[in-house]
Every structure is written in structure tokens, then in C-alpha cells.
Amino acid sequence: MKKFTKAFLLMLVLVLVLAACGDKDSDGGKKKDDEKEKVYSIEDFSNVKTNKGEAIEGGSLTFGLVSADPFQGTLNWNFYSGDPDAQILQWFDEALLTWDSSYVYTNDGAATYEVSEDGKTFTFTIKDNVNWHDGEPVTAEDWLFAHEVIGHPDYDGPRYDATLRNVVGMEEYHAGEADTISGIEVVSDKVLKITYVESNPSLITGGIWTYPLAKHIFGDMPVKDISSSPEVREKPIGFGPFIVENIVPGESVVLKKNANYWRGEPSLDEVVVKVVNPNVLVQSLEKGEVDLVSSFPVNQFPENAELSNVEYLGNVDRAYSYIGFKLGTWDKEAKQVKTDPNAKMANKNLRKAMWHAIDNDTVGKRFYHGLRWAGTTLIPPSHPEYHDDTNPGAPYDLDKAKELLDEAGYKDTNDDGFREDPEGNELVINFASMSGDDIAMPLAQYYIQQWEKVGLKVQLLDGRLHDFNSFYERVGEKGDDDPNIDIYAGAWGVGIDVNPDGLYGRDAIYNFTRWSHEENDRLLKEGISDKAFDPEYRKEVYKEWQNFMIEEVPVFPTLYRSVLVPVNNRVHNYAIGDGTGVYLYELAVTQEEPNPAK
Template identity: 55%
Template structure:
């Protein structure tokens, strides 16, 4: 990838980020919600200049790795890492229990997967454990390295790895990651209380674990195995229901990564010291200080050299990059997408329960809402090409499976209006908003998260765009929801929510079952469908060991999800990371196959460089 040229001339007109202007431009001004441009894309000719609006930036403008800078790495040193958010982190610092992205960004500094992956997210033999596979492809034998130890000095054993599966399968387990182990022989029986042990786990010796899976499937090698052990010597006497809130998770967590948790200021900061016994070798750095930094001040924090590394909000890049001469921006195609979801049921006894009587459960209403919004315009006007319109629920971070031929829901408000008309949604009382086919008021609550300067105007745009086709949609509680509150309410299937704007990290395995399966806790739409489950099962079956067959299955699944629209993707996105010029040997954690490891991370000066 080429390095971005800071002097690159801007040849396009910078669009307004005012939500009202965006809504009027995208939706037209017709009082009945009809589009003034016949439903065509809103990203056409600029009304003032006649020039075609084009994105300012591209993911191709960025390097993936921050390598050497020409100076020698100093001995030791400390760096500051910014956790960019306007909300405290939850502090659930164990892979078996965490849910929030910010906790994940903390975990990756002191804990890691036992297996490494290549650029295609396929397991390699370069991790803390190696493996062999039987001829049938359903039995894996893992060997943990002799030099792999927990940060308290205790050896990391096969019992620790088996113990993590037992925790996930315990009937008192409070988390959502039990689906990660459901492909192990006997796991579901253990979880349901029908067996006293997981039959597919065989601890051969201290460093060797054999796992038998229910069947060979392509997800096993594509990062489809749960590879996060738990230190049994610490957790075995703690009831599983109490582990998540225990000091061993919240206050004194341990791992086996390059750094060790030294201190935690709850919700605000974590100080790490180097793990001198790290299995890849002693780290260069002595210390890493991670602190919450509000998105509104992250640019100034970087300019002043008060942060060395920060995942940088893409919506701020356009106005910041020229002044940030003291950092280099790294960029990857994110394993994530933003989406609009429709909350159609409840979560009961670890199952999604689809409520067909909810107003939003009407597929015609959902299709109309999908056609009513212009995601390409949102991407260009708010993110300048660093996000782009989504089409299917498998993002382009998985190019072998993302089907570019599927158009998805392109902006077409004429079509949205026609769908609503045909389905019997009419404005009965003349207030400008439609009633449902039964003549009842149609008023939907929209949940969206706070965070960054664009959160509110984008949420406002969506509500206005839906209003343009006569659908009354209002912000839940009249405001944006704080991050933790937002996901707590979705997890609880809060019935006050009808529509929500979420964001998913899809993981390295393309299998979407953990997000969209009928028993998936993360399926916040609570929509269930027999054919959906059949296609998801086919995607991880033995027949899908053939890559072409698996591509065929996921093509059909993507098409079916567009047809059924329990949710629709709004934006795919680039992830940018700002790295101070003194920092060397760093790659974003979500970049795969870089072979750049945290013990190699270093600095070439005692203090961070400041902007000119």
C-alpha cells in the first residue's frame, strides 16, 4: 500500500455535515416523502459546481505496519495508549466474559490467542500452541509450548484450556460466548446438564489437549476454535456465576501476553509492565499506560504528544491529518460493519423468540425503511471515503465470501413509498405520518449510541429520512444512548426499542452464526427463521470444506438476508490508527498475518514527538 501524501490536493467540494442539509439533499423536499430525484443515488453531481462528488480518501492511502524510522530503539521506555471513547470501559478483563470493544482493546495488551493466524485468518503453527489434525478432520491435538507461562509464573497447561470450555458450558455461566464451543463433542450435553463432563475434551498431559469436534468443517481452521484458556489455579474455587464480577477479572487479571497488568483505575486507565517471561521474548518497552481519551480532544492529545497510539475516529481525519505531522496513520479494512437492526422479539432461556405481532416484524415495513436511507451519501459526507455504503451482512474484509454482485438496498424513496402504499400504510389522520394497516398509530423508537461529533447528526438523518416517507421514528428516550447502556438494553431485548443502529466486529471466521443464528445471544434483532438456520448450518458443514461450495452457500445466505431484511448494513469501514513518529514495530491488532509482535514494539526517543 502507498503512503498517504499529506499535500494531496482536495479537488472535490467538502460536503456539509449538518444533518438537516443532508436530509433535505438526500430525501428531497416533497411533503409526502417522495424523492425529488426519482430515487437515484444521492452521490451524483454537485449542485453548485457540476463536479462529481468523490471520496477524499481511500483505504489504499495507508500503510499497515509502522516499521523502523531510521533511529535506534532505546532500552526500555514507556508509551501512552489512548482508548478513544466518551464512556468508561466496563473492565471485564477476561476473554471468556468480556463483551465491549473497549475491554477487548485492553485485553490484547496482556493476553492473547494460543493460535496465530495468517493474512487469510487461517491458523498457523506460529502461536503459543501448535496442532495436528486427524485424517477425518474432526480431531485436533494441540501442544502448548514448554515456555508458555501465566504472568504469575505458573505454567499454562492443557487443563487451563479445558477449564475455559467447562466454564463456557457451565449452567451458571453468565456470558454469551458459549456458542464458541458448541461444535465440541459433548459440549451441548454438558451445558444442558445431561453430562458431567465434555466428552470431546481429552487432556493427554500437562501441555497436550485433544479436542474432538462434532464434525469436520471449514470454520475450524478459519479461526473457528475457542483459543483462550483460563488459569485454573486462580478460578477453580470461584463459582462460575461470580467469576465475571470477581477481583480476578476486574482488579487483578492475569494473562500470558507481552505485558502484565500493574494497576487499574476502574473505567479510566490501566498501567502495564513488561512480562519479562513472555514466550516470544522479553519486550523492548518497560511500560504501557492506557487511558480513556474523549473523541473531542483526541486530535489535541496526539498533537501534544500525550498519546503515542490511538485508534483514530475516521470522522475526524479530514480536519486533523494535516496538523498531525508527528504521527503516521495506519489503515486496515475493518472486520466490522455498521447496521440498522429491527428488534422483533425477546431473549428467553438462551433462545431468541420472534414476535410476529410487533409492528416492526412486518417485512414490508422493514424493506421500505431500508430503501428510504442513502448510506452512500452518509459515507461520503461524514467519512470522506473512509467508510462506504454496505450491501450484504458479510463485509469486504472477507473478500473470498463477500458477494460484490449483490446490490442490497440502494437509496430509492419512491420505491419505499410504493411498498408502504401497497402494504396498506396510509396517513389516515393527515398529520404527515402513516398509520399501520390496521389503522393504529405507527411510532417507532430508534436506539443509537453517543460518541464523536457525527453520532447525533447521523442519527438525526436516519429519523428524518424515514419521516420523509411518512414513518414516524423518534430517538429512544429522546436522546442518544451511552455505549454500555445501549448494549445492556439490546442484550435484555428491551421492548421499548423498535429500531437500532449498531456496529459489529465480525471476527476472523466468516461464519455469521454467532451474530444471526436463532440461538445467538448477539442476534439482537431476535428474529428467527428456519431457512436462515439451515443455510448457516450448511456453511459450517463438511460439504463446505470445498471452498467453492462454501462460497455458494454464503452467496445464497447473503441474498436471503437481503430478502428477509432483519437488519441491513449501512457502512463498511476503514480502521485508522495514529502512531507517534517515535514508535516502531507496530501493527494494528486487527491486522492479520503481519508477524509484528508486541515484544518487538519500541521507541526511538524518551518522549513522544509533538506536532509542528
């Protein structure tokens, strides 16, 4: 009952804030809490921790995995699907290649690479001291094996996409027409050669699968059983700086240092990863129960900005929030989307009207204090060379929304305040949204309220929010689309490669809208064509793609995001973001116990 009351009060706050953004309170006086009205900029934050004091040898650190739900526990890069699992994976496993601040692969990682003159054949060399946690070497066979598993017809993960299909012989292997992948050659124990069908600019910015799979552990296991096996769920293995010692499913993971880590022995003896509910996160930070976290709810920042025992790091997130429209289903046999021209949300004027009805700018400023801001296109500003900051998207405009609906034939024919569809039938739109912190419900209710203002009847799916795991299962992460969902509120991390094919391509299982279009196919292909090696040409292609997606509106962005991470003052050598040159094995503390807030 308390939880409901708190959510209800927050909903009222949001509605009032968005309805009236003046500087006066109800009795005409100035607002009492100026701090809550302050708007911040992510540019005011550093992404590298300031080191204070001297680091000690050893010690234990607690990492707070901020989530309202348990983590799934699919703890292998080749099979995981959700960010909570990735937050755990980063501590004990890693990619064989690393990248710089421009998202280009370097030779500073666990493997190096050379490229042939035609740009199609890559020769990788795994460093001699790169070993699995059980002491077995990470080999070229392991890297090949990962490709074979992902390409296998019985593979049940989400990784079989354009990246894998670009390997010569992969499609024949996947179709059962070949026993091996002809484009991959094991040259020696530590040397692998991969030939790609097409050389394209994405190859060196994320277009290579860089996560091996331990063949000595999984080699005799049926592919269909790997993702649910104890070797993935209960005793996962990697070659990263820490070793998994104990797992409490969905709740916590205890890791000890990998003394034989290839970069060098880690400074810390132990890392504890534990799930922390966003609603109690501040208390955990104040008490020193967690040293650093996966992310901090930016709506809570103003009232906690002066927390004495932490330093806040900040960065532009490689992510955005969005509203998606269900426009078809996933064809499991063909392994591609099957768009339905008669879907409830098929009219793009309806979709664009729903975008115009949302005041994302005000939501970002008043609810997230400027640390989230209105999304305009589907390439976020984390990729500034490709993000089209001149495109306004579909700005808040209720009159325009109503005009579009009128033009499309959505009219209130029975004077009940809600529009019927063009055939005169009742129109009820089922909206799926995730649970989370205290903002989740009021934000979902705000969307519903705004759509009601333009005459659309929208209701929460099942009358409630859904936890992270069940939400993504129902929107189709395994290919099973819930027919009761018409629209949904999601969020995407976009990866290091700007190529959006993995989210919006015809063959992408993550294309949850199940929307396809020949022009989309063309633009996505052009973005990784030979011509796209010219950065200016590629920029123009993705500029055109961003505008095309605004016109078609299979999804629309709501908010771009920043990442805020409070870090306890005792922590040394920590950074967030890409290409910082600060690695987890260097992480250290200056004292045995965390600093509580004063």
C-alpha cells in the same frame, strides 16, 4: 450548552450536505474548503508503520482507547463482551493459536495443533515456556477449564455458542447430564485433545475456543461469581507481553513488561492505556499525549491529514454498521431466540422500505470522506473471498420505499403526514442509538429525517442517545430485551471466521433482533457442512445467504468501515490488521518523550 450547540451545528451541516451535494455555496461561489470535500480510499494507506531512526531500550508508550464512555472492565477473554475491553485485553493476554492473513490457524502461536484424518479430533500442544504472569505454567487443564466454565449452566458471559456446542459431550455437560465434557481429554500437562461433533471448514478459521482460564486462580470460585470478581475486574492475569499493574476503573490501565513472555522479552518497559474522548483526540495527538490509538474518527481525517508528528496506518475493518429491527425476545430457559410474528416491525416490506430510505453512499462520501462506504450485504469486504460485491443490497430509492409501504398497507389515514399501520393505528417507531463523537447525534437525526420523508414517525428512545454500556444491555447482550426498542443502530466486528452463525443463528445471544427462520437455519448449517470444505461450494452458500438476508431484512448494513490509526513518529515496529507478523512485544520507541506536532 456548548456541546449541544456543536452537535446541532453538525446536524445542520449533515442535513445540508445530504440534501444538496453540489459544488457551489449559497452565493454561487466555489466552496472554500476543498479539503473537506475530498474523498479518500483505504487502498491508499499502509497497515505497517514505517520505522524511522533507531529504537532505544525500554521506554513507555501511551495507547489511547478512543471512546466517549468508560470501559466496562470485564478483563478476561472468556467473559468480555465489548470492544473497549478487548482493546485492553490484547496487551496482557492472547489466544493460544494465531492465524495468517487468510484467517487460517497456524502453528506459530503459543500452542501448535495436529488434526486427525477425519478432521474431527485436534491435538494441541502448549509450548513449554508459556506461563501465566504469576509464573504458573499455562496448562491443558486451564484450556479444559475454560470450556467447563463457558459450558456451565451458571456461566453469565456470551461465549456459549455454536463453537462450544460442536465439542463432543458439551451439550450433555451444559444440560447437567454429565459431570465432564467427554470430547476433551487432558493427555498431559501441556497436551490437550478435543474431538468435535462435526468436522467443518470453520474449525481452522475461528471454530476453536483458544483462550485458557487460569484454574489455579478461578478453580474454586463459583462460576456465577467469576465475571464480577476482583481477579477479573481489578487484578486480571494473562500470559501476554505485558502485566497489569494498576487499573483506574473505566479510565486507565498501567502495564509493565512481562520479562518472561514466551516470544521474548518486550522492548518497552511500560504501556499506559487510557480512555480518550473522540472530541479531544486530535489535541491529545498533537501534544504527544498518546502515541497510538485504538481507532481514529475518519470524519476528522481531512482536516488533520497533514498532522506532522504522526503516520496514519489504514486497513479495511472486519466490521460494519447496521440498523436492526426488534422481532422477538430471548428465551433464557431454551437459550434461543423467540421470534414474535406480531412484532411491530414484523412486516419485511416495512423493514426494506426503511433501508431504501437511507442514502448510505452519500453519507459515506460526504460525511466520512470515502473512508466508510455503503454496506450492501452482511459479509463485509474484509472477507473478499466470501463478500458478494455483485449484490447491490437495497439502494437509496425514496419512491421504492413509498411503494413498498403502500403495498404493505401503511398509509396516512388522517392526513397528519405520517403513516398508520395496516390496522389504522398510530405507528410510532422507537429508535435506540449510541452516543459517541460529534457525528452520533446528527447521524441519528439524519436517519429519522429520511424515514419521515417516506411517512414514518421515528423517535429516539427516551429522546436521547445512550452510552455504549447501557445501549448493549438494553438491546439484549445479557438476554434482557427492552420492549420499548423497535429499531436500533449498532455495529458488528465479524471475527476471523466468516461463519455468521454467532450473530444471526437461532441460538446466538448476539442475535439481538431475535429473528429466526428455517431457511436461515439451513443455509448457516450448509455453510459449515462437509460440502463446504469445497471453497467454491461454501462461496455459493454464503452468496445465497447474503441475498436471503437482503430479502428478509432482519437487519440491514449501513456502512462498511476502514480503520485509521495515527501513530507517533517515535514508534517502531507497529502494524494493524491480521497476519502481519508484527507482534506487540516488538513494539519500541526511538526517544523517551513523544513528538508533539510542529
